[in-house]
Each structure stands twice: as C-alpha cells, then as structure tokens.
Amino acid sequence: MKKKLKLHKKISSFQVIILGFLGVILIGAVLLMLPFATKDGMGATFGDALFTSTSAACVTGLVVQDTGSYWSLFGQGVLLVLIQIGGLGVVTVAAAIVRFSGRKISLMQRSTLQDSISAPTVGGIVRLMNFILKVVFAIELLGVVCMAPYFCGEFGFWGGIGRSVFHSISAFCNAGFDVLGTKQAPFVSLTGQTAQPLINVVIMLLIIVGGLGFLTWEDVKTHRLHLRRYRLQSKLILSVTAVLIVLPAVFLYFYEFTQPQWSDCSTTQKVFASLFQSVTLRTAGFNTVDLASLSEPTKAVMIVWMLIGGAPGSTAGGLKVTTVAVLLMSAFSVVRRRNDVTCFNRRLPEGTVNHAAAILMMYIVLFFVGGVTISCVEGLPLLDCLFETASAIGTVGVTTGITTGLSAASQGILIVLMYLGRVGGLTLIFAATAGPRTFTSRFPKEKVTVG
Numbered sequence: 001m002k003k004k005l006k007l008h009k010k011i012s013s014f015q016v017i018i019l020g021f022l023g024v025i026l027i028g029a030v031l032l033m034l035p036f037a038t039k040d041g042m043g044a045t046f047g048d049a050l051f052t053s054t055s056a057a058c059v060t061g062l063v064v065q066d067t068g069s070y071w072s073l074f075g076q077g078v079l080l081v082l083i084q085i086g087g088l089g090v091v092t093v094a095a096a097i098v099r100f101s102g103r104k105i106s107l108m109q110r111s112t113l114q115d116s117i118s119a120p121t122v123g124g125i126v127r128l129m130n131f132i133l134k135v136v137f138a139i140e141l142l143g144v145v146c147m148a149p150y151f152c153g154e155f156g157f158w159g160g161i162g163r164s165v166f167h168s169i170s171a172f173c174n175a176g177f178d179v180l181g182t183k184q185a186p187f188v189s190l191t192g193q194t195a196q197p198l199i200n201v202v203i204m205l206l207i208i209v210g211g212l213g214f215l216t217w218e219d220v221k222t223h224r225l226h227l228r229r230y231r232l233q234s235k236l237i238l239s240v241t242a243v244l245i246v247l248p249a250v251f252l253y254f255y256e257f258t259q260p261q262w263s264d265c266s267t268t269q270k271v272f273a274s275l276f277q278s279v280t281l282r283t284a285g286f287n288t289v290d291l292a293s294l295s296e297p298t299k300a301v302m303i304v305w306m307l308i309g310g311a312p313g314s315t316a317g318g319l320k321v322t323t324v325a326v327l328l329m330s331a332f333s334v335v336r337r338r339n340d341v342t343c344f345n346r347r348l349p350e351g352t353v354n355h356a357a358a359i360l361m362m363y364i365v366l367f368f369v370g371g372v373t374i375s376c377v378e379g380l381p382l383l384d385c386l387f388e389t390a391s392a393i394g395t396v397g398v399t400t401g402i403t404t405g406l407s408a409a410s411q412g413i414l415i416v417l418m419y420l421g422r423v424g425g426l427t428l429i430f431a432a433t434a435g436p437r438t439f440t441s442r443f444p445k446e447k448v449t450v451g
Contacts, residue, residue, distance in 0.1 A: 018423050021057060021086075025419070028053035028082045037075035044075075047408055054415045056082035058422035059315060061176025061285025061397020062388075062414060064404050066186035068179040076179060080169055086422065087173025087210065087315035088136060096133055131221070132214045136172070139209060143168030146202045171206035173315045176285015176397035187401075190276075194288040195269045200276055207284040208245070211310030213237055232346045233322060237311040240321040241282070248305055249278035256298045262289075281305040283316040285397020292400045299387050299400070306394040307363060317395025317421045319363050326356040367393050370417055374410045378402075392417035 032049035144164045152160030170177045193199040216234045223229040253274035309318010341348040371386035392414045
C-alpha cells in the first residue's frame with residue numbers, strides 16, 4: 001500500500017496528462033484493428049490503426065485511409081469518440097465520469113484537471129468543468145441542427161443526421177476528419193462544398209469557437225460585451241485570433257486566388273475559400289480547395305500559421321496564440337527599451353516570456369528536423385515535407401497529399417509530432433522535469449551581448 005502511495009505521489013499532473021493521451025491512443029488503435037472496424041471486414045493494420053488513432057485523439061486530421069470509404073460505422077464511431085475525448089481532454093473526460101458516477105473528485109484530480117484545461121486556480125474547477133461540458137454539447141448540437149438540412153437533402157434523413165453529427169463534433173474539436181469520401185473519390189474533405197454558404201459558415205464558426213479556449217468562454221458568459229473586465233489572456237486570444245484570421249484571408253484572396261490555376265473559380269468561391277482556408281489554419285484540418293495546387297509562397301505562409309495554432313485550454317493545438325503574443329510583446333518592449341513586458345495595462349511575469357521562448361524553440365526544432373528527415377528519407381520536396389510536419393505538430397491535419405505515400409518511418413515521425421503537438425509544449429517540458437527543486441544558490445551574473 002505504501003509503495004503504491006509513493007508511486008502515485010511521484011507522478012505529476014503533467015505526466016498524468018501525457019500518459020492519459022497515450023493510453024487512449026493505444027486503446028483506439030486496438031479497436032480500429034478489429035475486423036468489423038473496416039468496411040472490408042479485414043480490420044486495419046497496426047500501423048494504419050495507430051496513425052489514425054493518434055490523429056483522432058490528438059484532433060489532427062491527417063489520415064492514411066479515407067475515413068468515409070475505409071472505416072465501417074463502428075470504426076467511424078470509434079474515431080468520433082477519440083475526437084471528442086481529444087477535444088475535451090483526457091483528464092476532463094475522466095473527471096466527468098468520476099463526477100457523474102457520484103464520487104467526489106479528489107484534490108489530486110482537481111489539480112490535474114486545472115493543468116489540463118489551463119485554469120488559473122484550483123478553486124471552482126469542478127464548476128468550470130460542468131460549464132465546459134454543457135457548452136461543448138450545446139454548441140455541437142447546434143452545429144448538427146444547422147447542418148442537417150443540407151446533409152439530409154444530399155444523403156437522406158439518417159445519412160444526413162449521421163454526417164451532421166460527425167462533422168459538427170469534428171469541426172468543434174478542430175479535428176478535420178470527414179466522412180464524405182467514397183472509393184471513387186477518396187480524401188475529398190469539403191472540396192465539394194466550396195461555395196456552399198451554410199456548410200462554410202457553420203464549420204468556420206464551430207472551428208473558431210472551439211479554438212478560443214474554455215476560459216475565454218467563461219469570460220464571455222460572465223462579462224458579456226464588457227471587454228475591459230475580461231482576463232488579459234482572453235483579451236489576447238480574441239484580438240490575436242481576429243488578426244490571424246483576417247491576414248491570411250486577405251493574402252489568399254488577393255494573391256493566391258489570382259493565380260492561373262484558380263481562374264475557373266467564381267468570386268463567391270474565392271471569398272469563401274479564402275476565409276475557410278484561413279480559419280482552418282486554426283488547427284482544424286478541413287479544406288475546401290485542393291491544397292496541392294497552392295503556390296509555394298502560400299504554402300510557406302500557411303506553415304507559419306499552422307505552427308501558431310489556437311488558444312491554450314481549447315480544442316486546438318499548436319504553439320498557441322498567447323505564446324506568439326507574449327513573444328511579440330517581448331520584442332516590442334526591447335525595441336522601446338523597456339524592461340517590463342506590458343499589454344492592456346498589465347505587466348507580464350518574466351517566467352511567462354521564458355516559457356514562451358522555450359515552447360517556440362521546441363516546436364521549431366521538432367518541426368524542422370522532422371521535415372528535413374522526411375524529405376531525406378522519401379526524396380520529396382522540402383517545402384511539402386515541412387508543410388506536413390507543421391500540420392502534424394500544429395495538430396492541423398491539412399496536407400498537400402503526400403501522407404498516404406509515406407513510408408512507415410516517416411509516418412512514425414508524424415505520429416510522434418501529432419502526439420507532442422496535442423499534449424502541449426509546456427506540458428511536455430514540465431513532465432520531463434518533474435520533481436522538487438532543490439537549488440539553494442545562484443551562479444554569478446555576467447552580461448552576454450546578443451543581436
């Protein structure tokens with residue numbers, strides 16, 4: 001009993017999050033290998049099952065088998081559960097199960113839940129969890145209701161309801177999985193709905209709301225339109241997200257969609273395509289145009305935006321918009337020759353800037369080394385490989401079409417990147433450095449010139 005207690009104390013909340021995601025991925029892979037998980041009744045290979053399970057649990061959207069034509073209804077159901085767990089977070093789902101079973105959530109579980117959803121304090125964490133669950137299911141249900149008229153008209157009542165449910169959850173959780181592909185036309189995503197207003201608008205709104213973060217929702221609920229009362233984090237998320245949506249949309253419309261390959265598209269299609277591709281870079285993974293046809297400058301811009309990702313404590317992955325905001329504010333403070341990093345009349349702790357710099361460095365190294373390695377192994381253009389690794393570690397899920405042709409080694413790299421991208425840079429760093437700090441002295445300080 002004492003040994004078990006000691007072992008329990010040695011595991012930090014960050015390690016629980018990492019191991020929890022790993023456990024969900026492995027269970028999902030086993031289920032996808034069952035014969036009745038695929039339409040041919042043969043079951044998936046371990047490699048395909050592991051890749052798909054990782055992509056679903058990490059709400060990425062990269063696939064090696066077309067979701068609509070390869071997986072059976074059972075297999076698609078498994079993917080939907082993995083996506084929902086991945087979007088909410090393993091710890092949130094586990095805590096909800098404990099709560100609904102009538103048992104009390106322990107202090108350790110509350111602390112782990114706090115780290116999982118990036119809450120500022122442990123106090124009120126159960127109330128916040130209940131609020132999150134209600135909002136998630138309410139918004140997903142609203143998405144189903146809004147999309148049902150279109151899908152029911154295209155696929156019949158039950159087929160339309162099923163597709164509405166799948167795409168609503170997939171969009172809100174920023175997963176990017178779709179079930180619209182067929183054997184004749186696989187991996188289509190939403191390219192058949194490029195100029196369909198209802199689907200475009202609903203999917204975009206689901207992606208944006210899911211990527212704003214749970215704490216931002218609470219601020220909106222509590223303070224409504226009184227933006228001054230919002231947390232600094234919520235203010236940063238809302239303002240930076242707006243900029244990150246508008247800038248790529250403008251670039252895509254005025255540069256990319258003026259290229260010859262898009263000459264057949266109408267103005268309406270170009271407007272919707274510009275907005276949708278910009279929003280999907282928030283780590284959603286859907287696409288309404290063929291990304292392989294994009295020009296190289298556009299791919300480069302999309303790589304940067306995919307790495308940024310969404311908000312902390314949300315269904316999105318990536319560096320997080322707050323990380324980028326903190327680094328930009330830090331650079332701005334240096335230019336203005338100020339020691340403090342300030343924003344919205346608030347001063348940020350030095351540790352926040354250090355954490356942001358560490359996360360940026362980790363993501364850049366993993367993304368670049370992964371892309372270069374895949375390019376060397378596969379003999380593919382470096383830009384396409386960097387696009388793939390940015391999509392993986394940013395848990396975005398868009399691709400130029402090279403995923404299915406990659407070797408097992410390259411797919412393994414993507415699996416690792418998707419996993420690390422979902423659990424989060426800070427979670428990974430803290431999990432790897434768990435343990436008490438025993439430093440009692442500090443080294444002498446000496447100045448080093450940079451720049």
